[in-house]
Amino acid sequence: MQNQAVKYANERKLKMLFDSHAHLNDESFDEDREEVIASLKEKGLDYVVNPGADMETSKTAIELANKHDFIYAAVGVHPHDVENMTEADIELLRKYALENEKVVAIGEIGLDYYYDLSPRETQKKWFKRQIELANELKLPFIVHDRDAHGDTMEIIKSTKAAETGCLLHCYSGEVELAREYVKMGCYLSIPGTVTFKNNRKTVEVVREIPLERLMIETDSPYMAPVPHRGKRNDPSLVTFVAEKIAYEKGISYEEVCRVTKENAMKFFGIK
Template sequence: MENKLIDSHAHLDDDRFDDDRIEIINKLKDEGIELVLNPGADLATSKKAVQLADEYDFIYAAVGCHPHDSKYMDDNTMDVFRELSKNEKVIAIGEIGLDYYYDNSDRETQKIWFREQIRLANELDLPYIVHDRDAHEDLFRIMKEEAKSNTRGILHCYSGSVEMAREFIKLGFYISLAGPVTFKKAKTPKMVAQEVPLDKLLIETDSPYLTPEPNRGKRNEPKYVRYVAEEIARIRNVSADVIAGSTNKNFKSLFRLKE
């Protein structure tokens, strides 16, 4: 693959990288990774994400609270997110959304803080990064109700249907695929990879989670995003460089980064 790749979602702040984080990051450019977006999942990880982005020119940050931790949210947290967003390396609010699979925070609380963080993204004219697990209907309804003319963002590690993807795209969102698209029995992600318009597609690892084949079961790393690109290329019957070029262009367009 000649083109370098962009990992649109990786948690390099995760404690599973504590032993070798610097080593992994320093190798990324040589391993064909051009940029990485590191989203926060709560206040502490958002601060870590910003710190990493400040230290490395090819890492960007997003700040926000994952639905699991929305029970800990308050207005002061929102004020800190607003302040962190003044840093030029913070290019999104996220990851935010709804998770009805684990219900680590009650659903009403999740919905309240999902709305509040969407409003923050709209206020700051930033894209937002969406986590959606088993909550498609409520999530889409809230996103639609809160949509403004500048609303845009990413459905990260997308797990829904092709039909639902089309509806999210109409709202101004990109569809990002991760390791599950490489799993042999993952029919729906492969259908999405086939059908989503190339100009609305992104790729990611969600490191250290969801490691793609052939490394499934091991810790995921940004360099493994190439396996996601290669599988999508196989499904669409194009070269991996076509997928790399398109997803890089899409990422820079969404986040208004210079080529």
């Protein structure tokens, strides 16, 4: 792995990456956001998608995207924050998407049964409603699924949502579930946790699922990959995700960068 790491470090200087999920409007970037963003191009980043997590961060995601040509936005309400969601919020999300060309998806939306910060029935209601909005707008959507694999799959199947584009962000399920999503036409996004020593489940997904159905992400500022684990994550560190996928698949770092970037550009409709 050490020799491979040297090889990848040399290749990295020439290859461009697409971070499909980063929260650059998070408060942890408040003191140095512009410096971090300014450094990304020279570190190999071609594009970043910055999703909203609530109504306020959906708005600031758009503002950030409009300020930087290589950053795009998604708008939506995370399951943690749907308890007080209303139809007025759906109307505002619709307005954001229709009036801003840099909005390329609805998200992140979904179910979180780990923290249960919103009642589960409420989570399911607004997950379905936001998928309906994505379908109406003919936009893809980005799914948050934590400890809710069965209900997430059931809702996606029942809404025929994969037809407009479905991305399982920070995929954490078993490989069998991953195969089902791929059959449905969904994409899976691999985060920095794939580099964690005991994360055999995600490694198995990487090995088994075709590269043509994978994207890479940081979920910045969270879940920084090894060797930066425990520190603030940022989009430049997506390179370590690409390296790990290349190593596990036995293919070149260059191919991982190229194909995952092509996948993301196609999914988000970026030309």
